[in-house]
Amino acid sequence: MEPGPLIEFRLDRQSGVPAYRQLIDQVRHALRLGLLRPGDQLPTVRDVVRQIAINPNTVHRAYRDLEQQGLTEGRPGSGTFVKRTLSKVPDEQPLLLGRLEEWIRAARAAGLGDEAIAALMAEAMKAATDREAGGEESP
Amino acid sequence: MIWLAWRRHRLSVLIMVGLTAALGLWMAYVTHSYDGLVSARIPTPSEVAQLSDLQNQSTVIALLLLFLPCLIGVVLGAPLIAGEYRDRTNRLAWTQSISRTRWTVTKWWVVGLASVVLAAALVPVAQWWSGRTSLQFGVSLFGFAFGRIQPHTFAVTGVAPVAYTLFAFALGVTLGALLRRTAWAVVGTVVIYGLLALLMATTIRPVLAPQVFVPFAEGGTASAPLTSDPQYPWDLGAGFRFAPGTRVPAGSPSASDIGQRCVNLPTGGPACLATHRVQIGEAYQPADHYWALQWRESALYLGLAVLLFGVAILAVRRMRE
Amino acid sequence: MTTALETVGLGRRYRRRWGLRDCTLRVPTGSITGLVGPNGAGKSTLLRLAAGLSRPSAGTISVFGRDVRPNSTEHLDRIGYFDQVRPLYEGFRVEEMLTFGHRLNPSWDDTAARQWLADLDIPLRERVGHLSLGQQAQVALTICMGKRPDLLILDEPVASLDPLARRQLMQTLLSTVADRGTTVFLSSHIVSELEPVCDNLIILSSARVQISGTIESLVADHRLLVGPVAGSPPQGMEVISESRVARQSTLLVRGTVPTAGPTWQVLEPNLEEIVLGYLGTAGTGPVAPVTDAAPEVPTASAPPTDGGPE
Numbered sequence: 049m050e051p052g053p054l055i056e057f058r059l060d061r062q063s064g065v066p067a068y069r070q071l072i073d074q075v076r077h078a079l080r081l082g083l084l085r086p087g088d089q090l091p092t093v094r095d096v097v098r099q100i101a102i103n104p105n106t107v108h109r110a111y112r113d114l115e116q117q118g119l120t121e122g123r124p125g126s127g128t129f130v131k132r133t134l135s136k137v138p139d140e141q142p143l144l145l146g147r148l149e150e151w152i153r154a155a156r157a158a159g160l161g162d163e164a165i166a167a168l169m170a171e172a173m174k175a176a177t178d179r180e181a182g183g184e185e186s187p
Numbered sequence: 188m189i190w191l192a193w194r195r196h197r198l199s200v201l202i203m204v205g206l207t208a209a210l211g212l213w214m215a216y217v218t219h220s221y222d223g224l225v226s227a228r229i230p231t232p233s234e235v236a237q238l239s240d241l242q243n244q245s246t247v248i249a250l251l252l253l254f255l256p257c258l259i260g261v262v263l264g265a266p267l268i269a270g271e272y273r274d275r276t277n278r279l280a281w282t283q284s285i286s287r288t289r290w291t292v293t294k295w296w297v298v299g300l301a302s303v304v305l306a307a308a309l310v311p312v313a314q315w316w317s318g319r320t321s322l323q324f325g326v327s328l329f330g331f332a333f334g335r336i337q338p339h340t341f342a343v344t345g346v347a348p349v350a351y352t353l354f355a356f357a358l359g360v361t362l363g364a365l366l367r368r369t370a371w372a373v374v375g376t377v378v379i380y381g382l383l384a385l386l387m388a389t390t391i392r393p394v395l396a397p398q399v400f401v402p403f404a405e406g407g408t409a410s411a412p413l414t415s416d417p418q419y420p421w422d423l424g425a426g427f428r429f430a431p432g433t434r435v436p437a438g439s440p441s442a443s444d445i446g447q448r449c450v451n452l453p454t455g456g457p458a459c460l461a462t463h464r465v466q467i468g469e470a471y472q473p474a475d476h477y478w479a480l481q482w483r484e485s486a487l488y489l490g491l492a493v494l495l496f497g498v499a500i501l502a503v504r505r506m507r508e
Numbered sequence: 509m510t511t512a513l514e515t516v517g518l519g520r521r522y523r524r525r526w527g528l529r530d531c532t533l534r535v536p537t538g539s540i541t542g543l544v545g546p547n548g549a550g551k552s553t554l555l556r557l558a559a560g561l562s563r564p565s566a567g568t569i570s571v572f573g574r575d576v577r578p579n580s581t582e583h584l585d586r587i588g589y590f591d592q593v594r595p596l597y598e599g600f601r602v603e604e605m606l607t608f609g610h611r612l613n614p615s616w617d618d619t620a621a622r623q624w625l626a627d628l629d630i631p632l633r634e635r636v637g638h639l640s641l642g643q644q645a646q647v648a649l650t651i652c653m654g655k656r657p658d659l660l661i662l663d664e665p666v667a668s669l670d671p672l673a674r675r676q677l678m679q680t681l682l683s684t685v686a687d688r689g690t691t692v693f694l695s696s697h698i699v700s701e702l703e704p705v706c707d708n709l710i711i712l713s714s715a716r717v718q719i720s721g722t723i724e725s726l727v728a729d730h731r732l733l734v735g736p737v738a739g740s741p742p743q744g745m746e747v748i749s750e751s752r753v754a755r756q757s758t759l760l761v762r763g764t765v766p767t768a769g770p771t772w773q774v775l776e777p778n779l780e781e782i783v784l785g786y787l788g789t790a791g792t793g794p795v796a797p798v799t800d801a802a803p804e805v806p807t808a809s810a811p812p813t814d815g816g817p818e
Binding site: 188190191194195198274275276278279280281282283284285286287288504507508 | 556561562591607613652655
């Protein structure tokens with residue numbers, strides 16, 4: 049068991065994305081990259097608060113959400129531990145990249161400039177994120 | 188809390204200890220030099236010059252001694268609470284788990300005790316100095332007759348200096364708590380202390396024990412000693428009284444009023460006095476009243492100190508930011 | 509005890525003016541509640557009343573169910589107070605400040621206090637007056653946290669500190685809170701500092717509470733409407749503030765906006781915009797709802813000019 053937290057969080061205070069959101073996203077990102085594996089312990093609430101000076105309740109909430117998503121489990125007295133992983137990026141990536149390029153070509157053909165395309169993508173990501181937060185996960 | 192009170196105020200206490208010790212050493216030096224110069228034979232001119240210089244030093248010492256209780260009150264008392272307001276450290280202290288009453292009381296008695304101990308320690312030295320030097324000099328400050336019941340010696344001997352010091356301290360603390368500024372508390376303490384000292388010496392102390400009245404007709408004068416005690420009595424000046432055994436009807440004017448009217452008549456003054464059975468003479472407090480006066484005056488000052496202590500606690504409790 | 513601090517109609521008067529008025533609020537136990545407002549709004553007044561340094565001129569204030577009494581040690585046992593000017597005994601060494609905390613507080617945790625200072629490399633032998641501003645703030649924080657209070661009251665704890673010192677102070681504060689579930693009530697005039705830290709926010713301006721609530725509900729309950737100056741805003745909404753330039757008008761409104769019409773763009777304001785909107789009203793409170801019959805768009809500081817059609 050390595051001493052100290054395994055990953056470090058960062059908080060973008062200007063982004064407009066709620067703090068608990070950012071924590072959840074960063075844990076999921078770490079799972080995808082394989083930085084966190086099943087059985088690993090997430091940083092304790094105290095560790096997170098020491099690193100980025102946010103409300104402890106925010107951390108509790110993010111960890112609860114992750115538990116609801118089935119990604120982690122809390123062991124009373126010990127902490128929060130990873131239950132399953134999300135490492136699917138290497139397999140899916142070329143396919144996703146291809147589909148994305150197709151879509152961009154279609155959007156340009158429809159007359160959208162690069163800025164409009166970016167705005168459309170941001171909107172779609174936000175909508176998807178909101179849906180995910182409701183508990184429905186799209187792998 | 189005792190630790191805090193001492194730690195906060197130890198510097199000013201140590202400064203006062205230093206000043207008091209310096210004064211004590213100066214008194215010792217003067218008395219010792221004095222002793223070295225005086226002998227049974229007539230002094231030489233150079234010895235006379237040295238004696239004169241020592242007398243000047245004694246005059247300054249006497250003034251400092253009179254002022255010392257007030258100085259202690261100002262240095263140790265005025266900043267006790269006012270200083271906390273200035274630095275806003277009262278906000279620090281009053282949000283710890285200690286009642287304001289306990290905070291005030293502890294600071295008060297720790298520093299107050301130090302003041303009293305200082306004053307008490309200096310009294311024997313002052314008595315020794317004043318006794319030795321005034322005996323030899325024959326006269327002391329202001330040219331009055333010597334003797335410990337004389338106002339200037341009375342104030343620096345016995346128990347009175349300790350009571351004065353505690354009063355001055357209490358006055359400084361309370362003014363600081365009420366006015367919230369050390370500077371104003373200093374000014375207020377000096378003024379009130381001075382006025383009260385004056386009032387005490389001129390009006391109150393003379394009546395704290397029964398006066399002795401010697402009519403001029405029976406030999407009373409402004410300078411005759413009344414006892415064989417080499418210490419002179421305290422001469423209160425000329426005055427009037429009803430002759431002993433005279434029945435004074437209620438509502439009649441005082442002996443002073445009648446006496447003043449009589450002596451202001453162009454002629455027949457003595458006859459006027461005799462008619463009204465009023466005597467003119469000199470009033471004294473004899474030397475053996477010294478301790479009675481000391482205890483009673485000290486009691487007055489201590490009573491005031493206790494009252495001021497209570498006011499200070501109330502002021503601190505009621506203080507709102 | 510679910511409520512750490514409660515005030516009802518609380519007011520404090522200084523000679524001729526009121527420092528705080530009609531203040532009714534609730535700080536739930538275990539929460540971190542922020543108090544935001546401009547200088548002179550009444551933040552320090554409210555916090556000093558909570559600490560018992562001041563007495564109310566009107567209304568009541570209670571901490572954990574008990575009325576705040578300035579001379580009561582029961583109250584003082586449960587609170588820790590961090591003053592805006594961070595008073596310390598300048599001539600004391602840091603370890604003497606710890607002794608101070610130890611001697612004056614029965615519930616003082618000396619081990620923890622020393623650990624906090626050691627973690628920040630603050631030398632115990634140094635005189636407090638020689639420390640940097642950030643280090644002095646840490647010492648002041650240690651004093652008020654060392655007695656393990658249930659309610660921490662902090663008046664602008666990070667004001668005038670450099671970014672690193674600010675971060676370190678909040679880290680120390682929040683990790684202790686994480687350990688013990690201490691209730692925190694702190695003030696600031698920087699919204700972005702409070703947002704990641706607080707559960708609830710109270711907006712104070714001109715001695716009055718303008719609005720309070722959880723940060724989430726505040727953000728969810730308000731919308732920004734952006735539209736042309738000439739357009740009339742949808743009816744039935746509470747307009748908090750308005751900003752106008754030559755061609756465009758921006759309204760901060762409270763309440764959800766079902767249909768804003770084609771001319772109005774509906775945006776979600778960030779917390780800073782919401783706070784600024786309330787601070788702009790300068791104490792007159794939220795404006796009355798806009799009615800359809802008003803011929804002109806009312807500004808935030810004047811009531812509608814026309815009552816209705818003739």
